[in-house]
Amino acid sequence: MQEFCHKCGKKLSINEQFCPWCGEQIYDFSSEITSELSDRKKAFALFGKSVGKFKVSRFRDAAIGVVAIAIMTIFVVFITVNYIKSNTYQAAITSYLNILNGKGGYKDLKNAVGEDLLNSAVKEYYGSDLSKVKTGINRLVSISAASKQSNDFTVIVKDITELDEIDLLAYKRSKADSYGQGYAINATSGYFVDVTQSFSKDNIPDETKTLTVLKIGSEWCTYDALGLIGDAVTYSKLSQDEFDKELSAVKGSK
Numbered sequence: 001m002q003e004f005c006h007k008c009g010k011k012l013s014i015n016e017q018f019c020p021w022c023g024e025q026i027y028d029f030s031s032e033i034t035s036e037l038s039d040r041k042k043a044f045a046l047f048g049k050s051v052g053k054f055k056v057s058r059f060r061d062a063a064i065g066v067v068a069i070a071i072m073t074i075f076v077v078f079i080t081v082n083y084i085k086s087n088t089y090q091a092a093i094t095s096y097l098n099i100l101n102g103k104g105g106y107k108d109l110k111n112a113v114g115e116d117l118l119n120s121a122v123k124e125y126y127g128s129d130l131s132k133v134k135t136g137i138n139r140l141v142s143i144s145a146a147s148k149q150s151n152d153f154t155v156i157v158k159d160i161t162e163l164d165e166i167d168l169l170a171y172k173r174s175k176a177d178s179y180g181q182g183y184a185i186n187a188t189s190g191y192f193v194d195v196t197q198s199f200s201k202d203n204i205p206d207e208t209k210t211l212t213v214l215k216i217g218s219e220w221c222t223y224d225a226l227g228l229i230g231d232a233v234t235y236s237k238l239s240q241d242e243f244d245k246e247l248s249a250v251k252g253s254k
Helices: 029-086 089-100 106-113 115-125 130-148 165-172 223-236 240-252
Strands: 153-162 187-199 207-216 219-222
Touching (some): 089 219, 106 219, 115 130, 130 223, 207 223
Antiparallel strands (some): 153 187, 207 219
16 A cells, blocks of 8 residues: 555555545555566466476487487497398308208308398299298208207318409309309409318317308308208208108218
């Protein structure tokens, strides 16, 4: 409540609604100011909460984005590292020897000869499909396991000789070769690799082999393993009874 009349300036009593000297209506500016301040506080409180929510929402969305990017990065790195580990000439050789020694399966065949070459050879040359080859390579591994009676071995690389241009040209022209199987071997580099297999069982002596590995496109291929593609296709065409008889014959000969 104001103490003086805003028109005539006379002092007022408490709770006067009209000035007793000039009759001017008295307004309670203090209550209006208080009310206005109260409304402003409420508005600021609401606005502040909305800003807070906005900030929290932005922070949460940013955090989710960072986590998603981190997960994708880890996934890509994991795939890349595993691809690099499997796409080396040492891995190609080991996968080939895995199959010969009754270990592994279709994944080893892909590593041994290269996925692109395997796909083109199966479809274009043999007129088969990969699902049948998967069955065939599993059967081939079973035969190898029965014949070798061991799948626990260590591969030691003894010597490596880089192929020269004449050697590479010979492999490019190997379409008539028993391993070439009629499909092109467009290698850009390669090695002759002397390896020794040491078996855990005493009754199996060490084996030394000289293998050829070729870089075809971006993949390594063990040239000696190309014949496994034809073997896998052949085994895939056997009936179950025919395969069982062959497997029993191999086991019986040991």
